Amino acid sequence: MESTRQKKVARQIQKDVAEILLQKTPSIAPGALISVSKVRLSPDLSYAKVFLSVFPLNDKQAFLSAVGNHSAEVRNELGRRVRHQLRIVPELTFFIDDSVDYAENIDRLLRGEDTNLSE
Numbered sequence: 220m221e222s223t224r225q226k227k228v229a230r231q232i233q234k235d236v237a238e239i240l241l242q243k244t245p246s247i248a249p250g251a252l253i254s255v256s257k258v259r260l261s262p263d264l265s266y267a268k269v270f271l272s273v274f275p276l277n278d279k280q281a282f283l284s285a286v287g288n289h290s291a292e293v294r295n296e297l298g299r300r301v302r303h304q305l306r307i308v309p310e311l312t313f314f315i316d317d318s319v320d321y322a323e324n325i326d327r328l329l330r331g332e333d334t335n336l337s338e
Contacts, residue, residue, distance in 0.1 A: 229260050232309065233269075236269055237254060241253070243289055255269060257269075258270070265309055265310060266309055279315050287313065
């Protein structure tokens with residue numbers, strides 16, 4: 220169960236990381252639209268799981284490695300933005316949020332558009 224403080228800090232980190240990634244998108248994934256869909260914080264606020272939604276996403280692993288290469292820069296910039304609010308800047312771990320793909324798959328299956336090629 221997340222505390223109120225965790226939720227508030229997560230919202231602030233989500234907003235700040237989204238702005239930082241907006242500035243760094245040309246060097247991370249040129250021509251892509253990156254949005255931060257969710258941030259989960261550890262109870263001590265030292266670790267943050269950042270879930271990203273990317274359009275268009277061709278290769279998940281290549282994108283995650285590109286974001287991972289820039290994670291130190293993102294954390295540094297985040298530290299500058301939250302230095303008066305947080306004592307510790309959380310360590311960021313990036314993940315791909317595939318909830319939109321999952322919802323599209325469920326919607327497609329409910330419409331009866333099964334793509335099984337084995338029939």
